[in-house]
Amino acid sequence: xxxxxxxxxxxxxxxxxxxxxxxxxxxxxxxxxxxxxxxxxxxxxxxxxxxxxxxxxxxxxxxxxxxxxxxxxxxxxxxxxxxxxxxxxxxxxxxxxxxxxxxxxxxxxxxxxxxxxxxxxxxxxxxxxxxxxxxxxxxxxxxxxxxxxxxxxxxxxxxxxxxxxxxxxxxxxxxxxxx
Amino acid sequence: xxxxxxxxxxxxxxxxxxxxxxxxxxxxxxxxxxxxxxxxxxxxxxxxxxxxxxxxxxxxxxxxxxxxxxxxxxxxxxxxxxxxxxxxxxxxxxxxxxxxxxxxxxxxxxxxxxxxxxxxxxxxxxxxxxxxxxxxxxxxxxxxxxxxxxxxxxxxxxxxxxxxxxxxxxxxxxxxxxxxxxxxxxxxxxxxxxxxxxxxxxxxxxxxxxxxxxxxxxxxxxxxxxxxxxxxxxxxxxxxxxxxxxxxxxxxxxxxxxxxxxxxxxxxxxxxxxxxxxxxxxxxxxxxxxxxxxxxxxxxxxxxxxxxxxxxxxxxxxxxxxxxxxxxxxxxxxxxxxxxxxxxxxxxxxxxxxxxxxxxxxxxxxxxxxxxxxxxxxxxxxxxxxxxxxxxxxxxxxxxxxxxxxxxxxxxxxxxxxxxxxxxxxxxxxxxxxxxxxxxxxxxxxxxxxxxxxxxxxxxxxxxxxxxxxxxxxxxxxxxxxxxxxxxxxxxxxxxxxxxxxxxxxxxxxxxxxxxxxxxxxxxxxxxxxxxxxxxxxxxxxxxxxxxxxxxxxxxxxxxxxxxx
Numbered sequence: 001x002x003x004x005x006x007x008x009x010x011x012x013x014x015x016x017x018x019x020x021x022x023x024x025x026x027x028x029x030x031x032x033x034x035x036x037x038x039x040x041x042x043x044x045x046x047x048x049x050x051x052x053x054x055x056x057x058x059x060x061x062x063x064x065x066x067x068x069x070x071x072x073x074x075x076x077x078x079x080x081x082x083x084x085x086x087x088x089x090x091x092x093x094x095x096x097x098x099x100x101x102x103x104x105x106x107x108x109x110x111x112x113x114x115x116x117x118x119x120x121x122x123x124x125x126x127x128x129x130x131x132x133x134x135x136x137x138x139x140x141x142x143x144x145x146x147x148x149x150x151x152x153x154x155x156x157x158x159x160x161x162x163x164x165x166x167x168x169x170x171x172x173x174x175x176x177x178x179x
Numbered sequence: 180x181x182x183x184x185x186x187x188x189x190x191x192x193x194x195x196x197x198x199x200x201x202x203x204x205x206x207x208x209x210x211x212x213x214x215x216x217x218x219x220x221x222x223x224x225x226x227x228x229x230x231x232x233x234x235x236x237x238x239x240x241x242x243x244x245x246x247x248x249x250x251x252x253x254x255x256x257x258x259x260x261x262x263x264x265x266x267x268x269x270x271x272x273x274x275x276x277x278x279x280x281x282x283x284x285x286x287x288x289x290x291x292x293x294x295x296x297x298x299x300x301x302x303x304x305x306x307x308x309x310x311x312x313x314x315x316x317x318x319x320x321x322x323x324x325x326x327x328x329x330x331x332x333x334x335x336x337x338x339x340x341x342x343x344x345x346x347x348x349x350x351x352x353x354x355x356x357x358x359x360x361x362x363x364x365x366x367x368x369x370x371x372x373x374x375x376x377x378x379x380x381x382x383x384x385x386x387x388x389x390x391x392x393x394x395x396x397x398x399x400x401x402x403x404x405x406x407x408x409x410x411x412x413x414x415x416x417x418x419x420x421x422x423x424x425x426x427x428x429x430x431x432x433x434x435x436x437x438x439x440x441x442x443x444x445x446x447x448x449x450x451x452x453x454x455x456x457x458x459x460x461x462x463x464x465x466x467x468x469x470x471x472x473x474x475x476x477x478x479x480x481x482x483x484x485x486x487x488x489x490x491x492x493x494x495x496x497x498x499x500x501x502x503x504x505x506x507x508x509x510x511x512x513x514x515x516x517x518x519x520x521x522x523x524x525x526x527x528x529x530x531x532x533x534x535x536x537x538x539x540x541x542x543x544x545x546x547x548x549x550x551x552x553x554x555x556x557x558x559x560x561x562x563x564x565x566x567x568x569x570x571x572x573x574x575x576x577x578x579x580x581x582x583x584x585x586x587x588x589x590x591x592x593x594x595x596x597x598x599x600x601x602x603x604x605x606x607x608x609x610x611x612x613x614x615x616x617x618x619x620x621x622x623x624x625x626x627x628x629x630x631x632x633x634x635x636x637x638x639x640x641x642x643x644x645x646x647x648x649x650x651x652x653x654x655x656x657x658x659x660x661x662x663x664x665x666x667x668x669x670x671x672x673x674x675x676x677x678x679x680x681x682x683x684x685x686x687x688x689x690x691x692x693x694x695x696x697x698x699x700x701x702x703x704x705x706x707x708x709x710x711x712x713x714x715x716x717x718x719x720x721x722x723x724x725x726x727x728x729x730x731x732x733x734x735x736x737x738x739x740x741x742x743x744x
Contacts, residue, residue, distance in 0.1 A: 002427075002428035002432055002433060002434045002435075003357060003358040003359050003424040003425060003427060003428040003433070003434065003435050003441075003496070004271055004357050004358075004359050004424075004425055004428045004429065005271075005357050005428075005693065005696075006352045006353060006354045006355055006356060006357050006693060006695075007354060007355055007357075007358070007438045008696035009438075010353075010354045010355075012355065012438035012439060013438070013439045014439075015437050015438060015439055016437075017437055017439070017440065018436055018437065018495075018709070018710070018711050018712070019709060019710045020436070020491070020495060020710055020711060020712045020713070020715065020716045021436055021437055021440050021488075021491065021492065021495070023716070024487070024488070024491045024716065024719055025440070025484075025488060027723065028483075028484050028487040028488065028723075029484055031487075031723065031726070031727070032479060032480035032481070032483055032484050033479065033480075035476070035480055035483075035543065035547070035730065036472075036476050036479045036480055038547070038730075038734065039472050039475075039476065039547055039548050039549065040472060042549050042734075043468065043472075046549065046737075046738070047738070047742045047743070047744070048549055048552065048737050048738065048740050048741075048742065048743045049468075049548075049549055049743060049744055050461070050462065050548075050549070050552055050743055051743065051744060052464070052465070052466065052467050052468050052471075054464040054465040078638075079637040079638065080637065081637065114742070119464075123314070124312070124314060124315045125312045125315070125397060125401075127555075127556045127625070129556065129557070129623060129625060130741075131623045131640055131642075132622075132623060132643070133740055133741055134553050134557075134621075134622070134623040134740070135552055135553070135740055135741060135743070136462055136552055136553070136554065136555035136556055136557060136623075137462045137552070137555070138401075138460075138462045138463045138464070138555065138556070140397045140398050140401070140463060140464055140465070141314065141397050142396065142397055142398070143397070143398055143464040143465050144464070145463075145464030145465075147743060148742075148743065148744040149741055149742065149743055150741055150742030150743075150744075151741050152739075152740075152741050152742060158638070158640035160623075160625055160633075160640055161625075162555075162556040162557065162625035162626065162627075162628065163312075163556055163627075164241070164308050164627040164628075165315070166315070167237055167238055167241070168237075168635075169627075169628065169629065170237065170628055170629045170630040170631075170633055170634070170635075170636075171633060171634070171635045171636040172636070173633050173636045173638055173639060173640050174638055175638050
């Protein structure tokens, strides 16, 4: 009778298809393939693909590597906490620690140059939300995520933590300078 | 076997078995209580995120947000879904419910779990958000509450399956189960997968909170938790789409255009919907690109295909039924002459349009591997899921409730005029709420964030003025939507308490089987006369154009970002 009754036709699977349905299924299916193709194609032709290079790490190991970078390339310090501003050479490995409730250190990069940005968290999950460019990446403790980044515009960028990490989550915000 | 009775509702012709009826009532009423609690909490959430108001302090805000998420997404929806499962088995198949005593035990487990979890959250030590990502820990009672609730819900699913077996054995119907029951089976199968995933990850986390287990890996937690967290929303999709088919049948006597197409679409859900837990891991380290691409697209978007099919066939079925009644002028007379004053229909139709245009399109956009980077953890995400879970699921449940008040609860609805306007107020303010949230998210505003002004931070970021404007509008439309929700609760609870009692109808010791209908020529040619639903097809093309445009606009936006490889 209707959708709340058993089908009145016992062999309902032989019911002929209406052209409205048939056409729509075909169009939808083609659109689904286009969307699937876009995602695959962007890996070939697109310039914004999130790297999946990942290593297991520990807070000690990652801190040591970050400290080595800071010792070598610090150009100045900023804010009352004297957070080092680090200007590593183009093409190098740069490290950014996320922890309750700050990012460390501040990076200073060059426009058009490519860097290998290593991200991890010392404690809880954090978010790496680059503003106003609006690039958002999850930062997971125990995992070192290596992104190849190429800043395309000079300016002062903010890094906002956008994964809830406790009471001072709203104050967890830092900067990246691009010259 | 315990004696039971069957009553035939004089208003709908549906047959209710006594024990199933009581269980449906108690589960639905508990759901509405959860909605009430979640709705009160919503006031705190929107009035804090409205920058000019910024009401609650940070720790209260995070506590309220945690409770709001869990009470709405888990307790309100799943209690109601249990009632829907019992309805789609016992009532639609006109049989007794399997093991009613066990069904009561399942209900008690769910209730105890829900209360335990809420108490844990309101004690303040468990503001970990609904997702409770390790290593951030809540109190052990938080996890135990969720586990008990899940076990109860799992038992309810198996009672539903058992009831199907009883109907088959007692021959209460002939041929295949109704399409709506088929959709409920889809929901229940997904629920079993979902709840099992939840148990796999929440049990070790509970043991960790007790100190028995040393640690749970943060990434493994995220991967398995989302097999629970996302799939539980797929239960809702299957459930509310079943309700849409049911409402089309109840309000119009509409038959599915083609049983084959609609059931195939549900089958695609069973096969592919669960892959979508990958949506939450697209910005994560450690998972390979191939894994992300295959899973996030439900293996080539087969579940999206299924939703696009339902999105056509449900209004299509209504159109065919309306045209058969003579509303044949032009493309849209069938729609203009629909019963827009009946909240059962208007609620369902507003839910369908909002779910497709707002929830569906945004969901596919953000589930695209690369595009996810521009919205991950921004307030775009709650914008999307309020369009799916609130406009889609919650509004559908509200519409069904208006049908159930006279039929199941046997009460005359109080304040019918309020009820008539409620879907419009609630639905349209939620449309707007979702849109401005997505707008703010496109500008990067974070979700789950107490203060967009970053008070106390040395290097605060200044969001653009438009972001502040959008968040202000989120606050205002949120308040309007909460008022709409309050009207629903007033009408529902008020009708139960003060509504005029209605005749319960004839009671019998024995069930009356569903009479078989002879396959007539009309039945065999129904909905297949050529191009039977042109108006629906036109609407579907509008949807497609919106979808394609929005999809490519976001690729354009992505292409302007920093190079990433």
